[in-house]
Amino acid sequence: MKFPVQGRQKQELLQQLSATKQFDVPWSEGKVFAYVYDAGEEAMDLLEQAFTMYMTENGLDPTSFPSCMQLEKEVIGMAMDLVNASENGSGTFTSGGTESILLSLKTARDRARDLQPHITQPEIVLPVTAHAAFFKACQYFDLIPVTVEVDDNFRAIPEKMDAAITDNTILMVGSAPSYGHGAIDPIEDLGQIALKHNILFHVDCCVGGMYLPFAKSLGYDIPNFDMGVPGVTQLSMDFHKWGYAAKGASCILYNDADVRRYQIFSHANWTGYAVINPGVTSTKSGGPVAACWAILNYMGREGYERLVDASQAATIKLLKAVEGIDGLAVMGDPKANLIALKATDFNIFPLADEMKTRGWYIQPQFSFENSQENLHLSIGYHNVEQMDAFIADLTEMVAALRSAQHAEAKQQALDPQIKAMLENATPQDLGKISAMLGIDPSNPPERMEDINALLNGISADSREVLLGEFINQIYMPA
Structure with missing residues (x-):
């Protein structure tokens, strides 16, 4: 697409944007179990108005836009209260869970450089589920990530986490939930290990921080999972998941503000203005923090408890229903609203495609x-009304697939020649592989079962190579 020579009319552009969305998943129908968090029409309207009100305000300079700083401080204060952080703690509003985690590990690294300069190869100990x-x-x-195996319920094993810690370890990670x-x-056992070794301990609460506290109070x-647990030094939590804030809303919290100091980037050695950034970005719209502040105050504890209670009830209904579906089982022992379903005697990937129909x-x-x-499946308030219909379709589809699939087809191994080619592929090989398999990387097929089966049959390292190049290609400009 070439840069436009002349401008176009507002209504024409809005119509085109609306049309462009037609192939997106229908999240507003409550039939999507990932990516989207919807607390209802009134909440959405509040988010839109609050976001728009602060869309142009720039959080880069708190002296020019003190309102953005004030809103962030209040949001961080509410978050710290919710997860029982120390009064000596602090935090930063971020664009998402990834930025929160990036900042936490950058902080741990820079702190170790200052206080433990003998560590030249710093290590992070974390379960494979992180x-x-x-x-x-x-x-x-x-x-250096040092990964540790987990138990049959996919929880970190404290003894193995303890054994993985060395003199180079600067931080340990736990999830609530993964x-x-x-x-x-x-988290309590891991906290004791962190205290024993005098290392930082990050609890990843990105997906649980705005859910677990309310589920626990109900x-x-x-x-126990939060910053009130002895040994926990920092915690990441997203507002744009079960806090139902507009996307671009997360935070990283510290129980000691002195630790957060290592997060700050400050630079005056150039010819421009002094740049001081608490987070990764410099310029940042005030929209996300304003919308987040608005939804937290709009919902309050009572509102979030209502949404969580409904989501938990829907999750429990699904868990009980799965017990009666032959060939399907829940993995592990989920305590909240995130679950994984496995097949016990059939190939499960076609189920995703069939349910999509x-x-x-x-x-x-x-x-x-x-x-x-x-x-x-991530089960939220927007899925509650659809749960009975989902269970009915799931039951029907599983029965149909099990009848249609032959046992030998489920067990059939990936062709050795194809597997060898995929395992040894370089990014430059994707075009040849796609042509051989009849796949157009710029236009993925409607049904993904065959591609998922191929990727599932090779090593994770080989998946990374192929999927990385796939993304590289599909994002090429039209």
């Missing part, structure tokens, strides 16, 4: 370590 953002941060900041299976790591079986979106996950291939 979010990919931690590995992204390690790649960005030249840190995304893949909704497992809450034993009496659901939620173990009925308008449902559920997220395929590949096998890795002790986790077999599965389908992930």
Whole structure:
């Protein structure tokens, strides 16, 4: 597409934008179990108005836009209160969970450089269930991730985490919950290990920070997980998930403001203005923090407890229904609203495609370590009214697939020649592989079962190569 020579009319552009969305998943129908968090029409209207009101205000300079700073301080204060942070703590509003995690690990690295300069190869100890953002941060900041196996319920094993800590360890990670299976790591036990070794301990609460506190106050079986647990030094939590804020709203919190000091970037050694950034970005719209402030105050504890209670009830209904669906099982022991479903005697990837024909979106996950291939669901308030219909379609589709699939087809191994080619592929090979398989990277097929099966049959390292190049290609300008 070439840069336009002349401008176009507002209404024409809005119509085109609306038309462009036609192939997106139908999130407003409550049939999407990932990516979208909807607290209802009135809440959405509030978010839109608050975001627009602060869309142009720039949080880069708190002396020019003190309102943005004030809103951020109030949002961080509410978050710290919710997860029982120390009165000596502090935090930063960020654009998302990935930025929060990046900042936490950057802070740990810079603190170690100052206080432990003998550590030249800093290590991060984390369970294999930890979010990919931690590995992204390690790649960005030249840190060494030391991964540790988990138990059959996908929870970190304290003894193995303890054994993985060395003199080079600067930070340990636990999740509450981990995304893949909704497992809450034993945060209290891990906190004691962090205290024993005098290391920083990050609890990844990105997906749980605006859910678990309310589920716990409602009496659901939620173990202690937050900043009130001895040994926890920092915690990430997203507002734009179960806080139902507009996207671009997360935070990183510290129990000690002196630790947060290592997060700040300050630079005056150039010819322009002095740049001081608490987070990754410099310029940042006031829209996300204004919308976040508005929804937190609009909902309050009572409002969030209502949404969480409804979501928990819908999740429990689904868990009980799965017990009666032959061939389908829940993985692990999820305590909240994130679950993974596995097939016990059929190929599960076609189930995602079949459910999509009925308008449902559920997220395929590949096998890795002790986790077999599965389908992930994040169940929110927007899914509650649709749960009975979802269970009915799920039951029907599973029965149909099990009848149609032959047992030998489920067990059939990937062709050795194709597997060898995929395992040894370089980014430059994707075009040849796509042509051989009849796939156009710029126009992925409607049904993904064959591609998912191929990727599931090769190593995670090879998946990374192929998927990385796939994304590189599909984002080429038209």
